Amino acid sequence: MLCFTTLATEATIFVHMIKLIHPFILCFSLVFWSISVFTQVPEYYQTIDFSVDGHELMEQLSELVTHTHETELSYNPGVWDAIKLTDLDPENSERVLLVYGYDDGDGDHITDRSRGVDENCSTSDCTGYWNREHVVARSQAVPSLPLSGAGTDVHNLRACDAVMNEIRGNRRFAEGEGHARVTTEGDFYPGDEWAGDVARMLMYMYIRYEDRCLPEYVAVGTSFYDDEEKMIDLLLEWNALDPVSEIELQRNDILEDLQGNRNPFIDNPYLATMIWNGPEAEDRWMISSVDDTESLPLQIFPTLTRDRVYFYNAENTRWNYSIYTPLGQMIKSGSTDGSIDLSNKSNSWYLIRLFTNEGKSSVHRVLKQ
Numbered sequence: 001m002l003c004f005t006t007l008a009t010e011a012t013i014f015v016h017m018i019k020l021i022h023p024f025i026l027c028f029s030l031v032f033w034s035i036s037v038f039t040q041v042p043e044y045y046q047t048i049d050f051s052v053d054g055h056e057l058m059e060q061l062s063e064l065v066t067h068t069h070e071t072e073l074s075y076n077p078g079v080w081d082a083i084k085l086t087d088l089d090p091e092n093s094e095r096v097l098l099v100y101g102y103d104d105g106d107g108d109h110i111t112d113r114s115r116g117v118d119e120n121c122s123t124s125d126c127t128g129y130w131n132r133e134h135v136v137a138r139s140q141a142v143p144s145l146p147l148s149g150a151g152t153d154v155h156n157l158r159a160c161d162a163v164m165n166e167i168r169g170n171r172r173f174a175e176g177e178g179h180a181r182v183t184t185e186g187d188f189y190p191g192d193e194w195a196g197d198v199a200r201m202l203m204y205m206y207i208r209y210e211d212r213c214l215p216e217y218v219a220v221g222t223s224f225y226d227d228e229e230k231m232i233d234l235l236l237e238w239n240a241l242d243p244v245s246e247i248e249l250q251r252n253d254i255l256e257d258l259q260g261n262r263n264p265f266i267d268n269p270y271l272a273t274m275i276w277n278g279p280e281a282e283d284r285w286m287i288s289s290v291d292d293t294e295s296l297p298l299q300i301f302p303t304l305t306r307d308r309v310y311f312y313n314a315e316n317t318r319w320n321y322s323i324y325t326p327l328g329q330m331i332k333s334g335s336t337d338g339s340i341d342l343s344n345k346s347n348s349w350y351l352i353r354l355f356t357n358e359g360k361s362s363v364h365r366v367l368k369q
Contacts, residue, residue, distance in 0.1 A: 041285050044068070044262055050287050053274040055228065061264050061271065062207040069208070070260035075147040079132055079157055080120060082258055086251040087159040089114050097247055098130055099158035099197070100168065100180035100190050110163045111179070126162035133160035135201045137170035140217045141209070150212070154255055155204050155263050158197075173198060174220040175234055187220050196242025199235040200265040203272055206231070207264075225278035236278030239269050243282055243330075282330050286351065286363070298354060298362040307343040309366050311354060324351040342368045 041050070048060050073079055087096040094117055101113040109128050121129035136156050138145040145151035160168075164180070168188050176189025183189055190198045205213040215232040216223070223229040225236055248266045256262050264271050270283035280288075300311040311319075321340060323332040325348070340352065345368050355361035 058275045065261045068261040082154045086254045090246045096159040102179045131162045136205045139170045195238040199238035203265045204263040226276040231276040240279040240281040300364045310339045319354040322353045
């Protein structure tokens, strides 16, 4: 009891001390987080004003990805050569990953998740081989995508089993779960692993080619989240539910070298939330933490810990939280009434964002040792 009382007293004294020096901590926190966030944003986006959102932010990103798209690849051999680089399995450079695929061991080539990098085919019968899948199908664009220009933009092209490619055809993407399949309504679900990839590719095609590649041409559903009613709700949900994968990051880096431009929604899925609203997607740059940090004064202690961190605010008793690595990857989220357990995390710096349902938030830097 004596030990518990002593600890409680020390914690109370600490909180009162923090209250006295709070203005200085808050000032330092704001400066640190402004610097931290903008050092994480890639140089590619140096011309973008992230203090705006909605259509204004979309227009800036649209201009950026269009202006930097300096090289148009040929359909043959340019796209083939590109996909053999962009879609390599990060764990096996002799194979490409096949979009919509999910099982290399079931004996059915149609469901294969990967295949030999040189097992590609462009003839009339490519059974057992992979070919080039336009995620925005050529006939879904208005006007249709040719085999040049917009039709050879590899941000829209993936390696795919040839028969699976035929099964998808020009079916619109629709809600589902589990593995890739044709839905009972005759639409197509890309599979749990690929839903986020597909959403971010469709978002890129929309801002790059605008009304030529409207989301409604390619996906089924309502548009309640988007004030202009052009972005399909399902795509925003997929973007939030399915985090960016290693293959997406690999593709983005390689395509910047080959074409000159990037897919912004791979670099930071939260940009879609800023533009079209909807469920909050992963914020890899923690943009959301800059403008509203001051709105929730909160003390967190200790900032050097082996297990738990505690926080105090007189106005709130429960918070939602997200934990990020120094590179901006969200590794945990949840809700809590006063502390967060870091005991099972690796020794490193972590960025903790605490926020309320009313939209107030506070961000802090903690060292787990």
